[in-house]
Amino acid sequence: MENLKETTKTTESTKSTEITLKFIDMNLSDEVKRAVEAMGFESPSPIQAEAIPHLLEGKDVIGQAQTGTGKTAAFGIPLIERIIKANANSEFDRNSRLPKGIILCPTRELAVQVAGELEKLAKYRKDIFVTAIYGGESIEKQIRNLKRGVQIVVGTPGRTIDHIKRGTLKLEEITNIILDEADEMLNMGFKEDIELILEQITTEHQTVLFSATMPKPILQIARKYQNNPEIVKVISKELTSDNIEQSFLAINPNYKTDVLVRLLAYNGWESMLIFCNTKQRTDEVAETLIQKGYAAEALHGDLAQHQRNLVMNKFRHGRVQILVATDVAARGIDVDNVEAVINYDVPLDPEYYVHRIGRTGRAGNKGVSITFISGRREVYRLNDIERYSKSKITQGTIPTQQEVLAKKQLRFMENLKATINDEKKAEELEGYTALIEMLEIEGITPKQVAAAVLSLQLSNKPTDKLSEADIFDSGDRRRNGRGGRNDRGGRNDRGGRDRGGRNDRGSRNSSRRDDRGGSRDRNDRGDRGSRPSYKDRGNRADMVRLRIDLGATENVRKGDILGAIAGETGMRGDKIGAIRVNEKESFVEVPQSDVDNIIRVMNKSKIKGKKVEFEKA
Ligand code: ADP
Ligand code: MG
Numbered sequence: 143m144e145n146l147k148e149t150t151k152t153t154e155s156t157k158s159t160e161i162t163l164k165f166i167d168m169n170l171s172d173e174v175k176r177a178v179e180a181m182g183f184e185s186p187s188p189i190q191a192e193a194i195p196h197l198l199e200g201k202d203v204i205g206q207a208q209t210g211t212g213k214t215a216a217f218g219i220p221l222i223e224r225i226i227k228a229n230a231n232s233e234f235d236r237n238s239r240l241p242k243g244i245i246l247c248p249t250r251e252l253a254v255q256v257a258g259e260l261e262k263l264a265k266y267r268k269d270i271f272v273t274a275i276y277g278g279e280s281i282e283k284q285i286r287n288l289k290r291g292v293q294i295v296v297g298t299p300g301r302t303i304d305h306i307k308r309g310t311l312k313l314e315e316i317t318n319i320i321l322d323e324a325d326e327m328l329n330m331g332f333k334e335d336i337e338l339i340l341e342q343i344t345t346e347h348q349t350v351l352f353s354a355t356m357p358k359p360i361l362q363i364a365r366k367y368q369n370n371p372e373i374v375k376v377i378s379k380e381l382t383s384d385n386i387e388q389s390f391l392a393i394n395p396n397y398k399t400d401v402l403v404r405l406l407a408y409n410g411w412e413s414m415l416i417f418c419n420t421k422q423r424t425d426e427v428a429e430t431l432i433q434k435g436y437a438a439e440a441l442h443g444d445l446a447q448h449q450r451n452l453v454m455n456k457f458r459h460g461r462v463q464i465l466v467a468t469d470v471a472a473r474g475i476d477v478d479n480v481e482a483v484i485n486y487d488v489p490l491d492p493e494y495y496v497h498r499i500g501r502t503g504r505a506g507n508k509g510v511s512i513t514f515i516s517g518r519r520e521v522y523r524l525n526d527i528e529r530y531s532k533s534k535i536t537q538g539t540i541p542t543q544q545e546v547l548a549k550k551q552l553r554f555m556e557n558l559k560a561t562i563n564d565e566k567k568a569e570e571l572e573g574y575t576a577l578i579e580m581l582e583i584e585g586i587t588p589k590q591v592a593a594a595v596l597s598l599q600l601s602n603k604p605t606d607k608l609s610e611a612d613i614f615d616s617g618d619r620r621r622n623g624r625g626g627r628n629d630r631g632g633r634n635d636r637g638g639r640d641r642g643g644r645n646d647r648g649s650r651n652s653s654r655r656d657d658r659g660g661s662r663d664r665n666d667r668g669d670r671g672s673r674p675s676y677k678d679r680g681n682r683a684d685m686v687r688l689r690i691d692l693g694a695t696e697n698v699r700k701g702d703i704l705g706a707i708a709g710e711t712g713m714r715g716d717k718i719g720a721i722r723v724n725e726k727e728s729f730v731e732v733p734q735s736d737v738d739n740i741i742r743v744m745n746k747s748k749i750k751g752k753k754v755e756f757e758k759a
Contacts, residue, residue, distance in 0.1 A: 163191050164443060164470065169198065171226050173266035174219055181262055182420030184443045185470045187212035187490045188376040194220050197350065202371040204364050205352045208526045211376065211491050213352045214259045217245070217320045222264050224318060224348070225293050229269055236269070239291030241311070243318035244343075246299055246336060248326040250276035256322060257296040270294065275311070277301045285310045299327060299335035306342055317347050324353040324360050333359065340367045376491070385503035388511045389538030390524055392712050395516040398486060399430045401540055405512065406436065406464075408541040408549050411481040413457070416466045417498050419487040427486060428466040438464035441471040469494050472501070479504040485513040488520045492530035512538060518709035525715065537714070554600055685719045685731040688740065689759040690749070693726045698750055703730055706749045711740055729759055 164185045165178045186194065189207035196203050197220030207213055221243045228235040228242065235242075245260075247253040257274035264270040273287045275297040281304065288295070288310050295302070295311060305311035319340065321327060327336060340349070340363075349368045353360055364371055393401050402416070418424045421442035431438035439453045439462045450471070456462040465472075469489065483502045489495045495513075503509025513535065515524055528535050541549070561567055578591050692698045700721040707730065708715045719731030732740050737758070744756040 168194065170219065171223060174222055174263060177263050177265045180265065182422045184421055184468055188493065189213055190216040192374045192376060196372045196374065198223055200348055202349045202368040204371050204373045206356050207376040208354055208492065214256050215263065217350050217352055218260045218263050221294065221318050221320065222270060225270055226267060238315055240315040241292055241295045242315055243294045244316060245296045245320040245322055246302060246327065247296060247322045248330050250278055250298055252323060253296045253298055260294055272296065275301045275305055299332040299339065302339055303335055313343050314345060316343050316345050319343055319347055320350040322352050324351045325355045325357060328359050385507065386499055386509040386511050388499065388533055388535045390513040390515050390535050391538050391540055393514050393516055398514055399427060402484065402486065403434055404541060404546060408546045409482065410553050412463055413480045414464050414482040415480050415501050416464060416484045416486050417472065418466060418468060419490055421468055424466045424468055431464060436464055437462050438466055441465050441467040443468065443470045479507050482510040488513060488515055488523050492527045495527045496531050518705065521708055521714055551600055684734045686734050686737045687729055687731050687759040688756050690728040690730065691755045692749055692752060693724045693728050695725055696750060696752055698723060698728060702749050703728055706747060707740060707744065710743050710747045
C-alpha cells in the first residue's frame with residue numbers, strides 16, 4: 143500500500159451521547175451474547191459499536207480510543223465470532239487444534255487480563271480455548287497448554303517469538319493477528335519483534351491494531367502490514383458542563399457502598415442519580431441502599447418499558463429519591479434536574495461522563511457530581527475525562543462520622559425552624575401545643591419535651607461501621623489536614639480489584655507497577671497531552687526534588703516513575719512535577735507536602751521490578 147490516506151476511510155464517532163445499540167441487537171452468536179450478558183455488559187461502548195461490524199466483515203482495522211473504553215471486547219468479540227464461523231463452516235477447522243488468533247500485548251499483566259476477558263467471552267463455546275504466553279513463567283507449562291490445543295493465544299512479543307522459534311506455537315492456521323496497545327509495544331522497543339512475528343504469518347489473515355494513540359511508527363506498521371484498513375477513532379470532542387461542582391474520591395473498591403451511604407447521610411440529597419457500569423451493580427447498589435432505608439431503585443435496560451415508566455413516575459413524584467442506573471437506561475429518562483450525580487463506577491467513555499453529570503446543574507441550578515475512583519488506571523481515566531470534558535475535577539473528602547452526625551443535626555434544626563415559621567403549619571402546631579400543655583400538668587417542662595422529641599428523631603448512632611482506616615490508607619494522615627483523613631486511593635486497593643470486577647487472576651498483583659506501562663507512558667509523550675504543563679502545577683517553591691537511584695541503564699523511563707508514584711501513593715499524576723531520567727539516576731519534583739510520604743512509601747516499593755531508593759536531592 144502506497145499511501146495510507148488514499149486507501150483508508152476514517153470513521154470518526156460523531157454521534158454525541160446517543161447510546162442506542164445493545165449487544166442483543168448486534169449480529170452476534172447466541173453464545174457470545176450470553177457471555178456478554180453474563181459479564182454485565184449491556185450496550186457496546188463507542189469503540190465497540192464502531193469497530194465490531196468492520197471486524198466481523200473481515201476487514202483490517204486500526205482502532206483508536208482512550209484507555210478503559212473497552213477495546214479488548216472490541217477486538218475479542220469479533221475474533222471469537224470469526225472462529226465460531228470457521229468452525230461451523232469447515233470440518234477441518236472444527237477438528238484442528240492449532241491457533242487461529244494471536245493477540246500481542248505489551249506486558250505479562252495485560253496478556254493475562256486480555257486472556258481472562260477473552261475466556262469470559264468464549265465461556266459458552268466448548269470449542270474455543272485461550273491461553274496466555276509471557277516471560278517469567280515456565281515455558282514448559284506454556285508448551286503443555288499449547289499442545290493441548292488452543293484457538294487463541296495472547297502473548298507478549300518476546301515470549302511469542304520464543305515459542306515460534308521452538309516450533310511450539312504454530313502459525314499455519316492463523317487467520318487473525320491483533321496488536322493490542324500497539325503504541326505501548328513500540329514504546330517498549332518491541333518493534334522488531336512485532337515485525338518478525340507479522341512476517342512469519344503467511345496465511346491469509348486479518349490484521350488488527352488497537353492503540354490509545356497513533357504516533358507515526360504505528361501508521362508505518364499499518365502501512366506495511368495491513369490491507370486497506372478501516373480506521374476507527376473514538377476520540378475526544380469538546381464539551382463542557384457548567385454549574386456543576388465536580389469532584390472525585392479515591393476509594394478502596396471494597397468500601398464504595400459504605401462511602402456512598404455516608405455521602406448520602408451527610409448531604410441529604412432528595413433527588414439524585416447514581417451511575418454504575420453494569421446492571422448487576424445497579425441492582426446491588428440499589429439493594430444496599432434500600433436496606434439502609436433509602437428510597438432507591440435500579441434502572442437498567444432489562445426492565446420492560448412499563449416498569450421503567452413506573453420507576454420514573456415514582457422518581458418524579460419524589461417517592462423514589464435515588465435512581466441507580468446504567469448508561470443505557472439513563473439515556474431514555476428525562477429528569478429535569480437532580481441535585482447530585484454519583485459515578486459509582488468511572489464511566490467507560492469520557493463522553494458518558496459528560497452525559498451522566500449533565501443531569502444535574504441544569505437551568506441555572508447548582509449541581510454536584512462525585513466520581514469514585516479506585517486504582518491507578520482510574521486515575522488516568524479521570525485525567526482523560528477532565529481533558530475531554532474541559533472541566534476541573536477536584537479531589538473531594540469523605541465526611542467523618544462526626545461530620546455526618548453534626549450535619550444531620552444541623553439539617554434537622556433548620557427544618558424545625560422552617561416549620562415553626564411556616565404560616566401554613568400554624569394551626570397544626572397549635573394542636574401540638576395542647577399536647578405539650580397536658581405534659582406540663584404532669585410536671586414536664588417544654589424543654590424536656592423538646593429534648594425527648596429530638597432524641598427520638600436524631601440518632602447518635604453512626605450511619606456505618608466503617609473506620610477511617612478502612613477507606614483510606616493507615617499511613618500518613620496529615621495530607622489533607624482534616625484530622626485523620628487521607629484520600630490516597632491507589633494504595634488501598636492492592637490485592638483488590640482495580641477495574642471494577644475485571645478478571646481477578648492471580649498474577650496481577652505481583653508486579654502491579656509494571657502492569658500499566660501503557661497509561662503511564664502516554665503521559666510523557668506530547669501526543670496525549672493529558673498532563674498539565676509544569677507551570678500549571680502549583681508554585682515551584684512548593685516542589686521538592688527527589689533523587690532516585692535508578693536510571694536509563696535500568697530501562698527506567700519517566701512514565702515508570704510517574705506511574706509508580708501515582709500508583710503507590712494514590713497521588714494524582716498531575717501533582718507530580720518535572721521528571722528527569724539520567725544514565726544511572728533520576729530526579730522527580732514532588733509537592734513539599736507529600737515528600738515524606740512519597741519517600742516512605744516508595745522506599746518500600748519497586749520500579750520495573752527493582753528496589754528503589756528515593757531521597758531528597
Ligand atoms: P481498554 O482496553 O480500552 O483500556 P478494557 O477492554 O480493558 O479497556 O475495558 C475496560 C473495562 O470495561 C473492563 O473491565 C471491561 O470488562 C469493561 N467493559 C468493556 N466493555 C464493556 C461494556 N460494553 N459494558 C460494560 N463494561 C464493559
Ligand atoms: Mg486494553
